[in-house]
Amino acid sequence: xxEKKIIEKIRKALALSVxxxxxxxxxxxxxxxxxxxxKYHISxxxxxxxxxxxxxxxxxxAGNGNKWKYTLAHIIAENFRCKIFTIGxxxxxxxxxxxxxxIASMTFEALFKIGNKGANNYYQxxxxxxxxxxxxxxxxxxxxxxxxxxxxxxxxxxxxxxxALMVITPDAVKEAYNKRTAVGxxxxxxxxxxxxxxxxxxxxxxxGRDSVRKNRxxxxxx
Numbered sequence: 001x002x003e004k005k006i007i008e009k010i011r012k013a014l015a016l017s018v019x020x021x022x023x024x025x026x027x028x029x030x031x032x033x034x035x036x037x038x039k040y041h042i043s044x045x046x047x048x049x050x051x052x053x054x055x056x057x058x059x060x061x062a063g064n065g066n067k068w069k070y071t072l073a074h075i076i077a078e079n080f081r082c083k084i085f086t087i088g089x090x091x092x093x094x095x096x097x098x099x100x101x102x103i104a105s106m107t108f109e110a111l112f113k114i115g116n117k118g119a120n121n122y123y124q125x126x127x128x129x130x131x132x133x134x135x136x137x138x139x140x141x142x143x144x145x146x147x148x149x150x151x152x153x154x155x156x157x158x159x160x161x162x163x164a165l166m167v168i169t170p171d172a173v174k175e176a177y178n179k180r181t182a183v184g185x186x187x188x189x190x191x192x193x194x195x196x197x198x199x200x201x202x203x204x205x206x207x208g209r210d211s212v213r214k215n216r217x218x219x220x221x222x
Contacts, residue, residue: 006040010047014099030103038161053097055176058105060092062112068147072115073108075151079158080104081169083177095180096173111211115150118207119143122200142200149201153208161212 013033036042062069073092077084082096082104094104123143130137161167 003040003042006036006042007047010036010042014047014103030106034103034161043167053099055096055173056098056101057093057095057180058101059087060094060105060109060112061090062092062108064090066112066116068115068144068151069112071151072112072154075155075158076104076108076111078169079162079167080107081167081173083169083173085177085181095177097170111154111208114207114211115147115204118150118204119146122146122203126200142197145197145200146204148196149204149206150208151204152201153205153210154212155208157209157212 010033013029013036016029037047069092070086073084073086073094076082077094077096080094080096080103081100082094085093085095087093092105092108094101094108096104120143123139123146126142127137127139
């Protein structure tokens with residue numbers, strides 16, 4: 001496929017990801033664009049859609065608790081040419097060019113849901129297993145251990161893709177972000193307690209890696 005045709009296909013997919021009444025179709029289009037860019041080594045600069053775009057923020061309400069969401073938000077922002085800040089303890093704000101911020105927010109929502117579902121399922125399966133075997137179940141920190149691995153898997157795969165695509169947050173976004181967050185914004189503590197359970201961490205890492213590698217977020221959220 002000629003480079004011009006590939007770039008045009010990526011442009012159409014990115015446009016569809018933003019201007020789409022169906023959230024599911026929007027996510028699928030965004031992921032298709034990422035996959036094409038990675039496969040054919042096309043950078044966002046080559047796609048050249050930024051001149052007509054504004055810098056904006058896309059907000060995602062992730063609820064209270066779940067401190068791991070702050071780490072996930074930073075990982076996503078770093079790998080989608082965005083910056084991140086929070087409003088209160090529950091709202092993640094992805095700050096960047098419209099398309100980048102939109103894709104980042106959708107990716108965060110999907111991966112946040114997958115991670116919580118995966119950690120809960122792992123915890124419940126281990127609890128049921130212990131009950132069947134008549135064993136004492138000690139589950140403190142087990143979910144968090146799973147989530148530590150999950151974040152490691154996501155970071156590893158996204159960073160590979162970002163290196164291949166030469167993803168760098170634009171200076172204009174950095175400058176606008178510094179002005180936007182100059183007063184009244186605090187850095188959220190993303191640390192959380194966990195017990196280092198090797199199996200939980202390995203399972204989480206596999207889920208994180210596969211969720212990015214296979215580009216099957218929609219299926220995993222169902």
